[in-house]
Amino acid sequence: MAVLPILRWPDPRLSQACAPAEPGPALEALASDMLATMYHAEGRGLAAPQVGRMVRLFVMDTLWKEAPAAPQVFVNPQILWMAEARVEGPEGCLSIPGARPLVARAPEIRLRWTSLFGAEQEAHLTGIEAICAQHEIDHLDGIVTLDRLSPAARDEALREMET
Structure with missing residues (x-):
């Protein structure tokens, strides 16, 4: 793992x-490297485009900081349903430190x-897992957190970003 x-x-x-990801040894190696990268950066999720690989793949482990590691790998994820309700909370991104x-x-x-x-896998995700998955799928769709903010909030986030 690198x-x-x-x-x-x-x-x-x-x-x-x-683009859609194709299962195989190269994708397995990429997922392994992405998990190593995510843990090294102390993140909870990481999408392939964040490491320059333009395929629909993300990894996550939302509770590893509080519990034993439980890495998950998602190839070609698709949200089938989402609750109408919204919760607002602070959201970090390894690409916007x-x-x-x-x-x-x-x-x-x-x-x-x-x-x-x-x-093929399917699951109902709640709480931090649901929020993290939405964040990572945004990356796969070319959307960053900044794109979800008002102009004023975006300006504030850019001021907070580490240079």
Whole structure:
């Protein structure tokens, strides 16, 4: 496993939609490297475009800081349903270090994805898992946290961003 460099905003790749990922050894190696990178950067999730790979893949482990590591890998994820309600909370991003703007997200979603070995998966995610998955899927669609903010909140987040 290798720790990969993480792209920082405003790298143009962070604003591009990703192509479907193809399961296989190369994707397995990328997922392994992404997990190593996420843990090294002390993140809870990481999407492939954040390391310059433009495929629909993200990894997450939302509770590893409070509990034993439980890494998850999502290939070609798709949100099937999301709650109408929204909760607003501070949201960090490894590509926008230092900024933690308030972002409104659905507190629960139904997610479908493929495993690294091609098996279709589906789960109901709630709380931090649902919020993290939405954040990472945004990356796969070329959306960064800043795109979800008002102009004033965006300016504030950019001031908070570590240079």
